[in-house]
Amino acid sequence: MSIDSLNKKILKCLQQNARQSNAEIGRQVGVSSPAVSERIKKMEDLGVIEDYKTIVSPFELGYQFKAIITLRAFMGKLKPFLEKVKTYDEVINCYRITGDENIVMEVVLKNQKHLEQFIDQLIIYGESKTQIVLSRVVKHKEIKPIE
Structure with a gap:
């Protein structure tokens, strides 16, 4: 699978906010929610997308x-x-x-x-x-x- 221009747009959306729905990403990039879901799944399977994380401030958790x-x-x-x-x-x-x-x-x-x-x-x-x-x-x- 190549990282074509549509996949690049999807990746950019995910990097800006990985919590947005596939439908919202689809609206932003101009394809259907199932098409976004399929492309994301393929990128996950190939290791292009490695993980989804919540980044927490260690200082807010008490670490000095x-x-x-x-x-x-x-x-x-x-x-x-x-x-x-x-x-x-x-x-x-x-x-x-x-x-x-x-x-x-x-x-x-x-x-x-x-x-x-x-x-x-x-x-x-x-x-x-x-x-x-x-x-x-x-x-x-x-x-x-x-x-």
């Missing part, structure tokens, strides 16, 4: 810190860490990366003591560096399909 933590894994510790990181409630995003570090994580923490305890859990896997997030500059931009 958001941090970016990089990890340079010790020899033989990367694979065990890749399994363990999936169990950490604090980690909201985690990426394996190139460069001096192997991992970059976005984490939310209740307070300074929680941050210290979380960093202590990482010590057995490697050397970590922590940066406290002060504010978000770009908010979940829509991804434009490549022309």
Whole structure:
């Protein structure tokens, strides 16, 4: 399935508001609700659409810190860490990366003591560096399909 101009329009509608109905999307792009539904289903099946989420403010839920933590894994510790990181409630995003570090994580923490305890859990896997997030500059931009 190619991402034709109609699929691009549908994706744009979903990225702007994934809660709108297929009928509303159909009105915006000029096709029927069943046609929108079929195209969305195909894009989901092909992995073009990965997920639908509600993005919640961690600060409104009582978390005082958001941090970016990089990890340079010790020899033989990367694979065990890749399994363990999936169990950490604090980690909201985690990426394996190139460069001096192997991992970059976005984490939310209740307070300074929680941050210290979380960093202590990482010590057995490697050397970590922590940066406290002060504010978000770009908010979940829509991804434009490549022309």
